[in-house]
Amino acid sequence: MAQENYDSRRIDGKSLAGKIEAQVRQGVEKLKGEKNxxxxxxxxxxxxxxxxxxxxxxxxxxxxxxxxxxxxxxxxxxxxxxxxxxxxxxxxxxxxxxxxxxxxxxxxxxxxxxxxxxxxxxxxADGFHPYNMGKLLIGEEGLVPCTPKGVIRALEEYNVEVQGKHAVVVGHSNVVGKPMAAMLINRNATVSVCHVFTDDLKKYTLDADILVVGTGVKHLIREDMVKEGAVIFDVGITEENGKVYGDVDFDNVVRKASLITPVPGGVGPMTIAILMEHVLTAAKNA
Amino acid sequence: MAQENYDSRRIDGKSLAGKIEAQVRQGVEKLKGEKNxxxxxxxxxxxxxxxxxxxxxxxxxxxxxxxxxxxxxxxxxxxxxxxxxxxxxxxxxxxxxxxxxxxxxxxxxxxxxxxxxxxxxxxxADGFHPYNMGKLLIGEEGLVPCTPKGVIRALEEYNVEVQGKHAVVVGHSNVVGKPMAAMLINRNATVSVCHVFTDDLKKYTLDADILVVGTGVKHLIREDMVKEGAVIFDVGITEENGKVYGDVDFDNVVRKASLITPVPGGVGPMTIAILMEHVLTAAKNA
CATH class of the missing domain: 3.40.50.10860 (Leucine Dehydrogenase, chain A, domain 1)
Incomplete structure (x- = not known):
């Protein structure tokens, strides 16, 4: 298959972040102009x-x-x-x-x-306060953790249907896995949360229409563990000898994914753009 | 199979609630005695x-x-x-x-x-405040919704291992499904949350080691939808012509379950006992 095909599957986090930042910049200017x-x-x-x-x-x-x-x-x-x-x-x-x-x-x-x-x-701004986490859990999302919110924004930008899809979240941290699962449940995905105690991880990942991985285990997700056509978000980062690796073996998994974030240049830039959005939101609400 | 065998599979919510209430009563007397x-x-x-x-x-x-x-x-x-x-x-x-x-x-x-x-x-006391829901989501469970907490207590009382097991929650309400999922994730189960938008519900329920159902759909869960040996909690209640039905077709599903709550007499009494426990906890913390 031609390299071009794989390129079109790559979720460009930098460009998406640029788009969000442009929207925030507009909102900031509007707020300055209208309310000083x-x-x-x-x-x-x-x-x-x-x-x-x-x-x-x-x-x-x-x-x-x-x-x-x-x-x-x-x-x-x-x-x-x-x-x-x-x-x-x-x-x-x-x-x-x-x-x-x-x-x-x-x-x-x-x-x-x-x-x-x-x-x-x-x-x-980070959305980690229990009050904001609780609002998230009950479906009233305000200031929520930025990384999972970035994933949601990417799903929206790429028009990925979430309702009724099987979303599998690997990792159950407070920063990524748990809020990510809550956001996907709020959007009516069927959500499975896997982690280090999960028996037979592959059974779940292989069935995922949407797969979000945040474990910090280098290349945990291999090509044989994902479904043809899956949409994959790699939230993991491992540094080794000055090189940065994700939780997903991108070069091989990309052959099966329909959309996939690289590491670096995927979820990272989106997280910061969402943080900017949060500050604007908080300023509007103040 | 003899009827006795099935009886031993029934989680007796009333008796469990009685046990919890006895503990609360002791705690209440101690608090009166020691701190007036x-x-x-x-x-x-x-x-x-x-x-x-x-x-x-x-x-x-x-x-x-x-x-x-x-x-x-x-x-x-x-x-x-x-x-x-x-x-x-x-x-x-x-x-x-x-x-x-x-x-x-x-x-x-x-x-x-x-x-x-x-x-x-x-x-x-009900554990529905966003602050308490957020504490629950991040794994610091204090005052949490009583019905899912009752399920957790029953799992403990019956020595059901949760860590690493596949727990399937059917229903994603704020009162039962979402807090139940969070509690099971906090205990390191692999958790799948299903609901009305789930495609092929049976695929998930059939794989559940622990199944919690709270949808209000009478007898949604039939015998062919559960795994041999599953532990099943029925949180649903439907009234029809003065009779009360659960979400699980108890009479047939009991043949495959290792433990199962009836409706009525299952989760209901436990919920109220947990509420009593919460008031005692709040009084101790005050």
């Missing part, structure tokens, strides 16, 4: 972890692109829980901050659950 | 719907059995939203009320979502 409000995102980074610094930098760059005001609260490694909560309370109370993002993981001496709980749910 | 606190449940019933009145009465009777103080707020059909919210706020503020139960459905002129949101999550 500039959406603002405050990121909180405790310590100097290089990966976390990079993620925060990527988010700030995205803010620049779409016209969102970004504020960087880079706190020292030695920050106490009370100091951290103080910063969150201050940001909660400020009218010019519409989204608050606490970059995880925190240094071990800090209680990240308590910190996340302290964020005003209306400013919870 | 009597757990209190306030029920709010708006209007005169006979079924709702009966449900409230059953809950008050259970309170009596376990030593929980029960308060009945029976408001007239003409109650306004502001009056209802006023009652909820009053109950939120009272130290002697640890659980608040808003009996649904409310009369149509009232906004039940807004009313449920007004209940202090710490007093949310």
């Amino acid at each position: 409000v500039t959406p603002g995102l405050a990121t909180i980074l405790v310590g100097e972890d290089p990966a976390s610094r990079m993620y925060v930098r990527l988010k700030h760059k995205a803010c620049e692109r779409v016209g969102i005001h970004a504020e960087d609260r880079n706190l020292p490694e030695s920050t106490t829980q009370e100091e951290l909560l103080g910063v969150i309370r201050e940001l909660n109370s400020r009218n010019d901050v519409h989204g608050i993002l606490l970059q995880l993981p925190l240094p071990k001496h800090l209680d990240s659950k308590a910190a996340m709980l302290a964020i005003d749910p209306a400013k919870d | 606190v009597t757990p209190g449940l306030a029920t709010i019933l708006v209007g005169e719907d006979p079924a709702s009145r009966m449900y409230v009465r059953l809950k008050h009777k259970a309170c009596e059995r376990v030593g929980i103080h029960a308060e009945d707020r029976n408001l007239p059909e003409s109650t306004t939203q502001e009056e209802l919210l006023g009652v909820i706020r009053e109950l939120n503020s009272r130290n002697d009320v640890h659980g608040i139960l808003l009996q649904l459905p409310l009369p149509k002129h009232l906004d039940s979502k807004a009313a449920m949101l007004a209940i202090d999550p710490a007093k949310d």
